[in-house]
Amino acid sequence: MKIVAYRFPSSRPRRLRRSKNIRNLVQETSFSISDLIWPVFICEGTNKRVEVKSMPGVFRLSIDEALKEIGKFHQLDLPAVALFPCVPEEDKSADCSNAWNPDNLANRATKAIKKEYPELLVMLDVALDPYNINGHDGLVSDGIILNDETIDCLGKQALSHAASGADIIGPSDMMDGRVGLIRENLEANGYKDVIILSYSAKYASSFYSGFRDAVGAGSLLVGDKKSYQLDMANSDEALRMVQRDLEEGADMVMVKPGLPYLDICRRVKDTFNTPVFAYQVSGEYSMIQNAIIQGLVPEEETVIETMTSFKRAGCAGVLTYFAPVIIKYLKE
Numbered sequence: 555m556k557i558v559a560y561r562f563p564s565s566r567p568r569r570l571r572r573s574k575n576i577r578n579l580v581q582e583t584s585f586s587i588s589d590l591i592w593p594v595f596i597c598e599g600t601n602k603r604v605e606v607k608s609m610p611g612v613f614r615l616s617i618d619e620a621l622k623e624i625g626k627f628h629q630l631d632l633p634a635v636a637l638f639p640c641v642p643e644e645d646k647s648a649d650c651s652n653a654w655n656p657d658n659l660a661n662r663a664t665k666a667i668k669k670e671y672p673e674l675l676v677m678l679d680v681a682l683d684p685y686n687i688n689g690h691d692g693l694v695s696d697g698i699i700l701n702d703e704t705i706d707c708l709g710k711q712a713l714s715h716a717a718s719g720a721d722i723i724g725p726s727d728m729m730d731g732r733v734g735l736i737r738e739n740l741e742a743n744g745y746k747d748v749i750i751l752s753y754s755a756k757y758a759s760s761f762y763s764g765f766r767d768a769v770g771a772g773s774l775l776v777g778d779k780k781s782y783q784l785d786m787a788n789s790d791e792a793l794r795m796v797q798r799d800l801e802e803g804a805d806m807v808m809v810k811p812g813l814p815y816l817d818i819c820r821r822v823k824d825t826f827n828t829p830v831f832a833y834q835v836s837g838e839y840s841m842i843q844n845a846i847i848q849g850l851v852p853e854e855e856t857v858i859e860t861m862t863s864f865k866r867a868g869c870a871g872v873l874t875y876f877a878p879v880i881i882k883y884l885k886e
């Protein structure tokens with residue numbers, strides 16, 4: 555056996571990893587507070603802060619509490635929130651008419667927040683599930699999720715949200731034709747500057763359980779959402795959905811869930827060169843947060859790693875329940 559002493563290699567990649575400064579100098583992606591949308595659960599009442607069981611550290615907040623909490627992080631440069639109403643059972647119905655009630659919880663919260671913090675971007679979901687007695691995103695008849703009847707409702711819902719001052723409308727229902735219908739209705743009613751961030755590539759996922767618990771839709775859900783949300787095995791289909799939504803008038807698109815679908819984020823970004831957002835959903839939050847609580851992984855480093863991964867995959871920004879943690883960390 556002959557062992558040859560290895561002398562100077564022509565390249566030493568470790569030169570660029572030697573110190574923090576050189577690493578930062580050559581870093582390909584970075585993220586900041588300006589990339590964050592914070593999803594916030596809103597409940598009725600005053601003075602309410604109720605922890606979501608499956609999402610330790612995440613609270614349902616009454617509007618007055620949400621104002622304080624959101625204000626705190628807005629002052630630290632949080633650019634946007636996504637509000638999710640936890641609608642009490644008595645306000646749910648089969649026709650979901652509370653979805654476009656100008657005084658529903660989502661609309662009241664939006665008015666209050668926009669009044670207090672006009673610069674903060676407020677995003678509202680458009681889908682019927684918080685208002686539905688069976689947990690579905692659309693109207694149900696004989697076990698079938700009705701498409702065309704549902705999008706008529708979504709158009710009305712979107713208009714009520716625009717009227718209450720929402721800056722961004724996020725159709726999360728996965729019905730066909732909803733972005734086009736919403737866009738036409740917004741235009742026809744003078745809301746031409748309202749942004750549509752479409753949940754274009756929203757997969758039928760097990761990672762939404764915590765969210766459904768939080769908004770009180772989980773125990774009501776009859777069956778599953780596979781007749782409208784995407785099959786986890788598909789990737790080309792996601793591109794077709796994004797293309798359709800952009801053609802129908804979406805300004806930005808979303809991939810959801812986040813980490814298990816980074817390949818989709820990258821494909822969408824490379825194919826369409828349009829702002830792509832990832833939603834790091836409730837189940838992803840719960841997994842990471844529980845590992846943090848048990849001391850299995852470090853908090854800041856782990857959360858920052860996931861954010862960096864989203865940016866590396868081409869995302870413009872991320873919806874994440876970790877937004878408060880990230881802000882505190884970045885401000886330290």
Ligand code: PBG
Nearest residue numbers: 681683691726761762765835836
């Ligand atoms: C409802 C909606 C869901 C989420 C956002 N909007 C749940 C679902 O589709 O059942 C999930 C978000 C999360 O899990 O954090 N249309």
